[in-house]
Amino acid sequence: MAKVELHNLRKSFGSAEVLSDINLSIKDGEFLTLVGPSGCGKSTLIRIIAGLEPQTSGSISIDDQSIDHLRPHERRVAMVFQSYALYPHMSVFSNIALPLTMTALNLYERLPLIKLLSPRRRKIMKQIGEEVKAIAAQLQIEPLLGRKPAQLSGGQRQRVALGRAMVRHPAAFLMDEPLSNLDAKLRVHMRSELAELHQRLGSTFIYVTHDQVEAMTMSDRVAMMDAGKILQLGTPDELYARPANIKVAQFIGSPTINLLPARVGQDGQVELSGKPLPIRANLTEGSNITIGIRPEALQPEIVTHTLPHQASLPVHLRRSEHLGSEKILYFGVPDVEDLTVTSRVAASVPDASLKITNLAFDPSACHLFDGNGERIEVAAVASGRQSANIDKRFLPTGSHVS
Amino acid sequence: MSTVAVPMMSAPPGRRQAVMERIMAAGFALPALLLLLLTILVPLGVLAYLSFTDYELGAVDVNYVGLSNITSALTDPTFRRALTNTLIYVAIVLPGSVILSLLVAVLVHRRKRTRSLYEIIYFLPVTSTFIAMATVWQFVLHPSLGPISAALRWLGIGEIAFLSDPSLALPTLAVIGIWQLIGFNMVLFLAGLSTIPKDLYEAAEIDGCGGEIDRFMTITWPLLGPTTMFVIVTSSITAFKVFDTVAVLTHGGPGGSTEVLLYDIYLEGFQYFRMAYAAVLTFIFLIFILVFSILQTVVMDRKVHY
Numbered sequence: 210m211a212k213v214e215l216h217n218l219r220k221s222f223g224s225a226e227v228l229s230d231i232n233l234s235i236k237d238g239e240f241l242t243l244v245g246p247s248g249c250g251k252s253t254l255i256r257i258i259a260g261l262e263p264q265t266s267g268s269i270s271i272d273d274q275s276i277d278h279l280r281p282h283e284r285r286v287a288m289v290f291q292s293y294a295l296y297p298h299m300s301v302f303s304n305i306a307l308p309l310t311m312t313a314l315n316l317y318e319r320l321p322l323i324k325l326l327s328p329r330r331r332k333i334m335k336q337i338g339e340e341v342k343a344i345a346a347q348l349q350i351e352p353l354l355g356r357k358p359a360q361l362s363g364g365q366r367q368r369v370a371l372g373r374a375m376v377r378h379p380a381a382f383l384m385d386e387p388l389s390n391l392d393a394k395l396r397v398h399m400r401s402e403l404a405e406l407h408q409r410l411g412s413t414f415i416y417v418t419h420d421q422v423e424a425m426t427m428s429d430r431v432a433m434m435d436a437g438k439i440l441q442l443g444t445p446d447e448l449y450a451r452p453a454n455i456k457v458a459q460f461i462g463s464p465t466i467n468l469l470p471a472r473v474g475q476d477g478q479v480e481l482s483g484k485p486l487p488i489r490a491n492l493t494e495g496s497n498i499t500i501g502i503r504p505e506a507l508q509p510e511i512v513t514h515t516l517p518h519q520a521s522l523p524v525h526l527r528r529s530e531h532l533g534s535e536k537i538l539y540f541g542v543p544d545v546e547d548l549t550v551t552s553r554v555a556a557s558v559p560d561a562s563l564k565i566t567n568l569a570f571d572p573s574a575c576h577l578f579d580g581n582g583e584r585i586e587v588a589a590v591a592s593g594r595q596s597a598n599i600d601k602r603f604l605p606t607g608s609h610v611s
Numbered sequence: 612m613s614t615v616a617v618p619m620m621s622a623p624p625g626r627r628q629a630v631m632e633r634i635m636a637a638g639f640a641l642p643a644l645l646l647l648l649l650t651i652l653v654p655l656g657v658l659a660y661l662s663f664t665d666y667e668l669g670a671v672d673v674n675y676v677g678l679s680n681i682t683s684a685l686t687d688p689t690f691r692r693a694l695t696n697t698l699i700y701v702a703i704v705l706p707g708s709v710i711l712s713l714l715v716a717v718l719v720h721r722r723k724r725t726r727s728l729y730e731i732i733y734f735l736p737v738t739s740t741f742i743a744m745a746t747v748w749q750f751v752l753h754p755s756l757g758p759i760s761a762a763l764r765w766l767g768i769g770e771i772a773f774l775s776d777p778s779l780a781l782p783t784l785a786v787i788g789i790w791q792l793i794g795f796n797m798v799l800f801l802a803g804l805s806t807i808p809k810d811l812y813e814a815a816e817i818d819g820c821g822g823e824i825d826r827f828m829t830i831t832w833p834l835l836g837p838t839t840m841f842v843i844v845t846s847s848i849t850a851f852k853v854f855d856t857v858a859v860l861t862h863g864g865p866g867g868s869t870e871v872l873l874y875d876i877y878l879e880g881f882q883y884f885r886m887a888y889a890a891v892l893t894f895i896f897l898i899f900i901l902v903f904s905i906l907q908t909v910v911m912d913r914k915v916h917y
Contacts, residue, residue: 261813282819294814298833307829311819319828373818 211271211285211380211413212237213258218267220253220437227253228437231267235381236429240407240414244424245434246460251417254434255383258415259288271380282311287374291386293366295358295373302341302354305372309337344372364395371406381413388423400426421461425449433457455582458501464537464551466576467507469500469522477588479577482545486520488572489588492579499578504537504553506574511562512554521567524550529560538563661890668884680891690892692867693875696781697851700871703785704850708792709842715793716800717831730801734794741791745859748787749774774861777868784856784869792849796842803838807831844907848900872896 213235220228243251256262260281318330425445441453452458474480477489524540752773773783854873863870880889
């Protein structure tokens, strides 16, 4: 149990800066996920917290005590690696017991043959054995204790790696993409198991992933990183509903958010392909902006029966993907080549009605981003909002349309 | 009405294909088999045959003498001394070369920029012909002219005749043997070291193996198990085959103190022309090599695999 704080953390390899000025405060018992594309510095950050890599400047503290001068095993943190990093020559039991034997026994008691001379060792090993068994029982890997890592499946190895981390009762768990070596089905399963484990242990978890689904489903808070900076820190909901940056908007959410090039016209009126939308932005006339609309906020006319306050975009269907409960529709926009607009609708929407249609959207569902990709607030939605007359049959499950 | 002609064959098509495949397979294996026969099995057969005869190089007729060659080999004091000397030589060279090369490999592995330089330096003795290097060694070890003696004189120990003192000659050759082997073993260990994943060391560091000894004992040494086994077997075979240092530097002397198995075989066969006797000694030599090789396969399969 501990809160972990990072102050002005920087890291550079030679002249290349991989982390610049990271400030992060992770609460006691929080599940914080560092998410971002590969090379964004998230793994480097977790390795610095673990003590495997020194920071160039800045400091890290656990429970208000600086740990910068401490070696990895003195930091009260445990790490789970992407490759699991199990010791291949040791049994599962020895793998889990190692952190304990290393601290409880002295060098002589660990040397081959000489260790047999110590009577103290036998007593300690018995205690350790009981502790390992208790951990194994929690993770349901008791029958595997005698096996070697090579004889285990990916999921089992994952549990052993977790066990090795848990046995130390660390202040914080550091996890570096622990699920990415598992197959898709097992990954989903381990995701919920990890989340449950976090609830049961109540420890602080710092979790690194490049998978936005993992970040969204497991975390209390998510820190989205890119190019060595934290772009946005917030709850999964906040990141989804109010992305602070165009990169956050693109990274979070599946299918990816639609990004439409637009410009600011007279009086801040936002114009999409020359046609004014009923929203305003506080930018000078002629500024280029990008409108982001989530696929579920873009609905074909057949679903929404266009309402006066809604904006619409004329499109033609290129492709539709049937996912069982829902459909992902890919539309082309006339006059804008290479632009594909995605819409998520219920599976019951017939393709025939979509050949040439209008995609209607609530202007308030638009996210506006300026030329630098930063979020700009919608200054005003032109017409008064009414409750939309939406055909609920055609809405995808879990979509929020107000 | 149309009929479909069913071809009548002696064997169903599936079986015929299987036979064809077998013939093909045998055909592909044939050249290798012939080479194996010509270069290894037939010579071995000839060697076995010679062991039971009194053949001498250039002799016109050959007589069958039964086991008399073998019994005389087992009672021959020269052969016994050669065998003992060889085993002593192996006993010094094996641990010396394995431990030192492991140490060198661990140290060289950590160098980043200078690594290849050290690799070349340690590997040089392997690439150079020993006959040429022998001149250098003869000079280095020379009792009055060599630098080692000069250093010993300066330290007040006095001259030591490394190669002409019967009690020192064999250990001196063993030291040269270690020098010859270190580079090769180091390369093998380096290859082994580079297969150890880096994150194992990191995991170990988090788990409390902060010190060098702990890291070596928990990760490096156990994971080098297969490499070490291989190095031990190849080193013992190489050490067992010691010949060039003896032939060039001591000629088995002084007083037979450096006579080794291969040198004894060479003398019997090519100096005294007693080919049949040399064949018996060669057979005994091969048995030793075979034991080492079997040891390798058995231990490699059972113990060091994980």
